[in-house]
Amino acid sequence: xxxxxxxxxxxxxxxxxxxxxxxxxxxxxxxxxxxxxxxxxxxxxxxxxxxxxxxxxxxxxxxxxxxxxxxxxxxxxxxxxxxxxxxxxxxxxxxxxxxxxxxxxxxxxxxxxxxxxxxxxxxxxxxxxxxxxxxxxxxxxxxxxxxxxxxxxxxxxxxxxxxxxxxxxxxxxxxxxxxxxxxxxxxxxxxxxxxxxxxxxxxxxxxxxxxxxxxxxxxxxxxxxxxxxxxxxxxxxxxxxxxxxxxxxxxxxxxxxxxxxxxxxxxxxxxxxxxxxxxxxxxxxxxxxxxxxxxxxxxxxxxxxxxxxxxxxxxxxxxxxxxxxxxxxxxxxxxxxxxxxxxxxxxxxxxxxxxxxxxxxxxxxxxxxxxxxxxxxxxxxxxxxx
Numbered sequence: 001x002x003x004x005x006x007x008x009x010x011x012x013x014x015x016x017x018x019x020x021x022x023x024x025x026x027x028x029x030x031x032x033x034x035x036x037x038x039x040x041x042x043x044x045x046x047x048x049x050x051x052x053x054x055x056x057x058x059x060x061x062x063x064x065x066x067x068x069x070x071x072x073x074x075x076x077x078x079x080x081x082x083x084x085x086x087x088x089x090x091x092x093x094x095x096x097x098x099x100x101x102x103x104x105x106x107x108x109x110x111x112x113x114x115x116x117x118x119x120x121x122x123x124x125x126x127x128x129x130x131x132x133x134x135x136x137x138x139x140x141x142x143x144x145x146x147x148x149x150x151x152x153x154x155x156x157x158x159x160x161x162x163x164x165x166x167x168x169x170x171x172x173x174x175x176x177x178x179x180x181x182x183x184x185x186x187x188x189x190x191x192x193x194x195x196x197x198x199x200x201x202x203x204x205x206x207x208x209x210x211x212x213x214x215x216x217x218x219x220x221x222x223x224x225x226x227x228x229x230x231x232x233x234x235x236x237x238x239x240x241x242x243x244x245x246x247x248x249x250x251x252x253x254x255x256x257x258x259x260x261x262x263x264x265x266x267x268x269x270x271x272x273x274x275x276x277x278x279x280x281x282x283x284x285x286x287x288x289x290x291x292x293x294x295x296x297x298x299x300x301x302x303x304x305x306x307x308x309x310x311x312x313x314x315x316x317x318x319x320x321x322x323x324x325x326x327x328x329x330x331x332x333x334x335x336x337x338x339x340x341x342x343x344x345x346x347x348x349x350x351x352x353x354x355x356x357x358x359x360x361x362x363x364x365x366x367x368x369x370x371x372x373x374x375x376x377x378x379x380x381x382x383x384x385x386x
Contacts, residue, residue, distance in 0.1 A: 006123075006276060006318040009269055015223045016234075018262045024270035025259040031205035035183060036176070036249035038079040043180035045076040056181035057149060060174045083173055083247055084164045089258070090243050095162065098240025101233045102158045103359045104349040105222060106366065108342040112221030113154075114147075115306065116313030117213040120322070122285035123278035124209075130201055131285060134182055143292045148377055149175065154214070155370050157244055159363060172247040179207075179249065207250045209271045215241040215257060216264040224313055225339045227346045234261040283323040286310075290324075304328065308335035 013020050046052050046062045066072050067080060102109060122128055156171035163169060179202045186201045215238055219229055229237065242257035252258065256267035290306040301309075308327040311319045312335050327335075349358045 006272070006321075007315055012220045012223060013265065016219065016228060016265075018265050022262050022266040024256070024266045025263045026208075026254050026256050026267060028205045028208075028271060028274055031208065031254060032199040032203045034204040034251065035200045035202070036180065036204075036207070038082055039176050039180040039249050040183060041075050042072075042077075042079040043177055043184055045072060047181070047184055052181075056178055057174055059177040059181060060170060063177070079173075079176075083169070086164065087243075087246060087252065091239065092163075094236050094239045095243055097233075098236040098238075099158045099161070100359065101229065101237045102240075103362055104233075104355070105227060105229075105346045106158075106362055107345045108222055108225050108227055109218050111225075111309065111338075111342055112218050112313065113214065115309040116221045116224075117217045119286050119289055119310045120314045120318060121213055122282045122289075122322070123318070124206075124275045125277060125279050125281055126199060126275075127206055128279075128281035128285055130182065130186065132281060134185065143289060145377060148373055149178070152370060152374070155366060159367055159370075162243060162247065169247065172244055176247065176249045204251055204254055205271070205275070207245070207248065208254065208256065208267070209275070211241060211245045211248070211250055211255075211257065212264060212268040212271060214244075216261070216268040219261065220265065220268075221313055222346075225343045225346075227343055231261075237261075238264060278318065278321040282321070286322045286324065302331070304331040305334055305338075308332050309338060311335075312339060 010020060013022075042063055043052075043059060046059055046066060049062050052059050052062050063072075063080065067077055122131075153171040153175050156166075157168040160167040162172070183201045219234055219237070222229065238257050238261045242255060245255050245257060246252055256264050290310065291303055293301040293306045294303045304325075304327045307324050308331040311324060311327065311332075314322070314324070349355055349362075351358075
């Protein structure tokens with residue numbers, strides 16, 4: 001089936017006034033064979049450190065320590081050199097406006113990412129093979145931790161900013177090195193993954209696809225909640241994620257976000273047309289994700305409600321391909337009311353005179369929530385170790 005069978009791109013394009021004949025600005029043909037050399041070389045320099053072996057998420061701190069001690073050669077330190085070099089095209093005013101756009105729609109965006117982009121994104125079998133092989137997002141005991149790592153990257157980028165050395169900058173590089181650790185780990189496998197001779201694990205095509213999931217998919221997903229970013233907000237949000245893409249390892253030569261929002265929607269469609277093919281692993285991963293939300297230690301979401309929310313983002317054929325059950329009228333109504341509430345939260349942050357106060361309050365609450373989640377996760381890990 002073509003992507004048009006999974007998603008109503010015609011309606012989405014019309015809703016946000018993007019011409020239907022917009023062409024994808026890049027070719028994905030060779031990008032599945034390209035990785036992230038700077039991150040891979042840096043990770044190999046520290047992969048045998050006991051701290052990295054125990055937890056690859058802490059690789060950045062080990063790398064910075066070795067740099068300070070002068071234990072890295074030029075190739076091994078190239079990642080840090082590149083990450084500290086801000087490209088000439090970065091406009092900090094636009095980046096910071098993009099961050100404000102995020103906070104205006106923060107609750108709606110988080111719902112799009114979790115119930116739309118992620119739950120529906122498990123539809124590329126070769127990517128699923130990696131998730132299953134590593135256990136990331138395929139085992140319930142790992143899901144909450146992996147979601148927290150990704151959530152921290154997004155939160156830190158939006159709350160602390162992305163200036164070199166900032167906590168947002170560090171969080172993005174932690175995820176970049178985590179990707180390198182997966183490539184390193186998969187290279188040690190005896191049993192090859194599907195299409196492993198033709199593709200690289202977490203390759204440039206998939207980095208771009210993931211980036212589009214945080215950017216173009218979000219703008220499109222908001223329309224399901226009757227929320228429409230202005231053209232200026234869309235472009236600022238795109239510029240913000242272009243820079244995050246640069247930091248997370250997307251080769252700027254192939255980054256479609258450099259061409260503006262309209263082109264990124266065409267790039268998303270092209271990526272999905274090429275690689276989107278849900279199978280039994282897609283159903284397995286989506287079900288595991290949504291089920292795990294009902295087992296969250298804090299504020300669990302009933303499985304039936306999680307499914308109902310996902311079904312509001314995912315068109316019928318895709319939801320059926322993922323074997324998402326049809327929820328009862330009760331939960332369909334609850335999901336509708338959640339969407340109304342999310343629409344109201346975006347509306348509230350758009351009212352002149354209230355916007356600044358509302359966004360400032362959201363930042364404080366989300367920072368406190370993130371700190372509590374990290375603390376709880378740390379306590380849980382210590383209890384498990386003892």
